Amino acid sequence: MEHILSDQHRLVKKTVQQFVKDTVKPRAKSIDESETFPHDTVESMREMGLFALPFEEIEGGAGGDTLSYAIAVMELSKACATTGVILSAHVSLCAAPISMWGTSYQKETFLRPLLSGESLGAFGLTEPNAGTDAGAQKTVAIDKGDSYQISGSKIFITNAGVADLYIISALTEPEKKHKGISLFIVEADRKGFSVGKKEMKLGIRGSSTRELILDKVNVPKENLLGKENKGFGMIMQILSGGRIGIAAQAVGICEGAIEEALEYTKERTQFGRPISSFQNTQFTLADLETKKEAAKGLLIKAALYKDQGRPYTKEAAMAKLYGAQCATEITQKALQLFGGYGYTREYDIERMMRDAKITEIYEGTNEAQKMVIAGSLLKEGTS
Amino acid sequence: MNIAVLVKQVPDTTEIKIDKETGALIRKGIPTITNPDDLTGVELALQLKETYGGNIHAFTMGPSSAKNMLRELYARGIDEATLLSDKAFAGSDTWATSHILASALKKHAFDLVIAGRQAIDGDTAQVGPQVAEFLKIPHVSYVDRVIDYNDGMLKVKKNEEHRMLTLNLPTPALITVLDEAAKPRYMNMFDIFRRSHLPLNQLTCDDLDVSLADIGIKGSPTKVKKTFNKSATQKQPKQTLNPEQAARTILDFIEAKGGQS
Ligand SMILES: Cc1cc2nc3c(=O)[nH]c(=O)nc-3n(C[C@H](O)[C@H](O)[C@H](O)COP(=O)(O)OP(=O)(O)OC[C@H]3O[C@@H](n4cnc5c(N)ncnc54)[C@H](O)[C@@H]3O)c2cc1C
Ligand SMILES: Cc1cc2nc3c(=O)[nH]c(=O)nc-3n(C[C@H](O)[C@H](O)[C@H](O)COP(=O)(O)OP(=O)(O)OC[C@H]3O[C@@H](n4cnc5c(N)ncnc54)[C@H](O)[C@@H]3O)c2cc1C
Numbered sequence: 001m002e003h004i005l006s007d008q009h010r011l012v013k014k015t016v017q018q019f020v021k022d023t024v025k026p027r028a029k030s031i032d033e034s035e036t037f038p039h040d041t042v043e044s045m046r047e048m049g050l051f052a053l054p055f056e057e058i059e060g061g062a063g064g065d066t067l068s069y070a071i072a073v074m075e076l077s078k079a080c081a082t083t084g085v086i087l088s089a090h091v092s093l094c095a096a097p098i099s100m101w102g103t104s105y106q107k108e109t110f111l112r113p114l115l116s117g118e119s120l121g122a123f124g125l126t127e128p129n130a131g132t133d134a135g136a137q138k139t140v141a142i143d144k145g146d147s148y149q150i151s152g153s154k155i156f157i158t159n160a161g162v163a164d165l166y167i168i169s170a171l172t173e174p175e176k177k178h179k180g181i182s183l184f185i186v187e188a189d190r191k192g193f194s195v196g197k198k199e200m201k202l203g204i205r206g207s208s209t210r211e212l213i214l215d216k217v218n219v220p221k222e223n224l225l226g227k228e229n230k231g232f233g234m235i236m237q238i239l240s241g242g243r244i245g246i247a248a249q250a251v252g253i254c255e256g257a258i259e260e261a262l263e264y265t266k267e268r269t270q271f272g273r274p275i276s277s278f279q280n281t282q283f284t285l286a287d288l289e290t291k292k293e294a295a296k297g298l299l300i301k302a303a304l305y306k307d308q309g310r311p312y313t314k315e316a317a318m319a320k321l322y323g324a325q326c327a328t329e330i331t332q333k334a335l336q337l338f339g340g341y342g343y344t345r346e347y348d349i350e351r352m353m354r355d356a357k358i359t360e361i362y363e364g365t366n367e368a369q370k371m372v373i374a375g376s377l378l379k380e381g382t383s
Numbered sequence: 384m385n386i387a388v389l390v391k392q393v394p395d396t397t398e399i400k401i402d403k404e405t406g407a408l409i410r411k412g413i414p415t416i417t418n419p420d421d422l423t424g425v426e427l428a429l430q431l432k433e434t435y436g437g438n439i440h441a442f443t444m445g446p447s448s449a450k451n452m453l454r455e456l457y458a459r460g461i462d463e464a465t466l467l468s469d470k471a472f473a474g475s476d477t478w479a480t481s482h483i484l485a486s487a488l489k490k491h492a493f494d495l496v497i498a499g500r501q502a503i504d505g506d507t508a509q510v511g512p513q514v515a516e517f518l519k520i521p522h523v524s525y526v527d528r529v530i531d532y533n534d535g536m537l538k539v540k541k542n543e544e545h546r547m548l549t550l551n552l553p554t555p556a557l558i559t560v561l562d563e564a565a566k567p568r569y570m571n572m573f574d575i576f577r578r579s580h581l582p583l584n585q586l587t588c589d590d591l592d593v594s595l596a597d598i599g600i601k602g603s604p605t606k607v608k609k610t611f612n613k614s615a616t617q618k619q620p621k622q623t624l625n626p627e628q629a630a631r632t633i634l635d636f637i638e639a640k641g642g643q644s
Contacts, residue, residue, distance in 0.1 A: 011570055
């Protein structure tokens with residue numbers, strides 16, 4: 001990928017790699033085992049300006065692009081997928097929508113602190129009975145004149161409990177179903193807003209995943225994001241952007257797993273020679289590397305399309321689908337190369353394998369990506 | 384406090400390859416980094432600037448690929464960067480290198496010049512002190528801490544391994560720093576995009592007040608006769624001794640070789 005990187009991209013990569021080596025990698029195992037959110041890592045990320053990466057300077061951003069953001073998520077996820085998704089959820093699911101549709105008041109009040117890292121962001125869409133079928137949600141927002149009163153609950157929300165700001169979807173006209181959804185910016189300290197049960201998960205265990213409970217939460221009209229009842233289309237766009245972040249997370253996991261396998265197979269000897277000298281090991285590694293590079297190619301294409309202002313929905317869905325499939329397959333096959341040692345918690349590869357699976361599920365399952373890709377394909381033909 | 388920092392681009396490897404014929408380092412095809420001690424120097428300069436104000440100007444002598452390193456230093460927060468590059472500089476030893484660096488520094492007024500203790504490739508630790516001599520300013524090498532800066536006096540701690548010295552140094556002065564002196568910060572995303580493409584100054588031989596006889600291969604008094612890796616070979620059979628016996632044996636050995644106890 002070096003051939004398309006600018007000097008700035010290279011510097012982003014270099015500095016994030018150094019940070020990962022010093023801070024993220026040494027902590028990855030312990031935050032997984034203790035299932036704790038890495039507050040101090042997040043504080044360092046704030047100081048480095050990572051939360052502001054792909055936003056324009058006039059709104060408080062660092063002036064980077066989608067590709068530099070993808071590079072950062074990828075490098076973090078190589079060592080710790082938890083850290084990768086904290087950044088991805090904040091940037092793509094909370095800050096980006098305010099940057100896209102926010103009023104100047106919303107940009108000053110909510111976006112600036114998100115970009116400086118003073119506030120952490122999250123996005124509450126999924127409900128117990130509305131996952132893939134996001135249009136089936138039940139949370140409502142009742143117009144009270146100068147405010148909306150939001151009631152309902154959300155489930156599986158990344159950064160919940162640690163975030164200061166949430167973008168919440170709710171029905172402003174329930175009878176219109178998905179055509180009656182609107183988006184709201186909700187501060188964590190609003191009366192009636194609380195977080196519920198913490199999920200105990202297979203992977204990304206340092207990432208906070210919780211329920212949100214909204215019990216008659218009053219938010220002023222200024223907190224409506226975009227237009228009333230236009231939420232569903234906005235959600236689709238938010239998820240498209242988010243998929244680039246998750247694709248980057250997936251490719252990062254792949255790259256991390258291959259690095260671990262290379263190191264291990266060169267060291268481990270059986271039958272009097274390093275297992276890396278066996279043809280099966282070499283062919284497995286060759287396959288994994290080829291797949292990972294193909295996934296990275298799709299990711300870079302999606303990021304470049306977004307930066308160039310081209311439609312990128314299909315590209316992002318393909319990058320996420322293929323990246324996620326690769327992450328699951330590559331971590332499993334890499335673990336196989338470790339034999340019994342790979343199955344123990346002494347090595348990072350078992351954690352990587354557990355972490356990889358989520359990329360096939362959140363921000364749209366693999367099946368949901370295929371719906372998006374096929375939808376575009378049937379309408380616009382192959383590209 | 385206006386600060387000049389001397390920075391060298393070095394090959395990113397601990398296993399340096401040497402050209403058997405010329406005895407010089409083979410630099411082609413090896414990725415480069417900023418000399419680690421020099422990153423310490425840059426960080427120290429940034430910290431001093433934060434406390435005492437002023438301006439940081441980095442200088443490097445090297446090929447044009449050193450521009451990438453200078454861009455990175457901009458992203459770390461320095462104010463100005465100058466690349467000294469010319470075919471006539473090629474092959475300079477430490478004396479010639481110091482001569483060139485000093486001529487460039489003379490064009491500006493600095494309170495402090497910071498160099499790394501040593502470069503990981505050449506490893507001589509000579510350039511800093513030699514630059515100070517050419518500039519006719521005092522220097523302290525092996526600085527592991529700058530304590531303060533008051534009324535033109537810089538108070539530093541010099542680490543001589545077996546002892547520590549606290550020294551007052553009238554500025555303008557030069558120090559060479561150990562990696563304990565400061566821990567380099569991460570580049571900040573804002574600075575990467577805002578600052579890394581700031582314009583670089585480029586100077587050639589013609590811009591400097593140097594004579595061709597003092598620079599490049601011709602101006603370099605160092606003549607490399609041979610370079611080799613030190614290898615340790617075991618001449619005596621292995622013995623297992625208690626500490627007292629071991630000390631005695633070593634002492635006897637040294638005395639037998641003509642050493643004094
Ligand atoms: C760790 C974690 C973090 C998350 N973070 C967030 C967050 O920050 N914000 C947020 O809003 N949500 C978040 N989610 C929710 C996530 O996006 C949903 O879990 C996901 O979209 C799937 O929804 P579901 O779990 O209800 O599964 P379901 O929709 O019930 O799907 C079950 C299975 O049925 C398949 N399926 C469903 N419909 C179809 C169909 N029409 N055709 C074919 N197959 C179908 C699915 O692909 C899947 O295999 C998170 C989830 C997890 C586990
Ligand atoms: C045995 C030997 C043979 C050598 N042969 C050759 C040769 O044939 N040809 C050849 O080109 N070189 C040769 N060199 C290397 C050359 O002498 C040095 O690389 C160069 O002059 C700098 O010295 P140094 O690396 O020892 O730096 P040091 O003196 O160890 O560096 C100390 C500090 O000085 C500053 N500094 C040093 N160099 C620069 C620079 N270029 N720009 C800015 N700041 C700098 C940095 O702050 C650095 O941390 C040889 C070196 C040795 C030891």
